[in-house]
Amino acid sequence: MAAHTQEHKSHTALIWKVFGILSVITIVEVILGILKPDVLHLTKILGTSPLNIIFLVLTVIKAYYITWFFMHMADESKSLRRAVVWTSVFLIIYLATLLLIEGSYINDVLSPLVKWSY
Template sequence: MTENTHYHDDHGHGGTEIQPANTGVIWRTFWILAAITAVEFTLAFLMHAGGFRTSLFIIMTLVKAFYIVGEFMHLRHEVKSLIWAIVVPVIFIVWLLAALLTEGGSIFELR
């Protein structure tokens, strides 16, 4: 094999360079999720137990879940129709769970 037919470059990478990881996005995501979690912990200690506090926790948990799905599962970078095809059923499932939880307690009132 002559020097002219050698397919690798001088560094032995074969012409493909691996790009460095974009750790800035990962750290930004970490700090946003850490801040939401810190707010959750603060509210857990400062607020009295009740429906309002529970509602806040559910909302913040859903915000974190959608943020995680958007960032780490790359849903944020997809076409809008795919995003809506995933988000709308989730909204109905959350509504169903809320309805079941609120109406489920009424069975004890009938007795």
């Protein structure tokens, strides 16, 4: 019977690199959430503030890193990776668009009735 040998590569450096990237993104999100710069918070682009768009993009980047490295998608077949990634991308875009459109509609309808505090 032939012995099966598998090399085991240590991914410690990669894990620390991904941890560092996720930490930096989270720190940026927290700082932006605390400071809420007026130029990013009170301006409107595509029906929402640039701050919301920045949060959405940073969240998608974090989701990518978590899925790709910690859920081991990098080791899967190309077709499975594409199925998971593209389905997630389209679902995230759809939900974000739906939330932004509906949130803008609710704001437009209720703004004469409710005083929004900024």
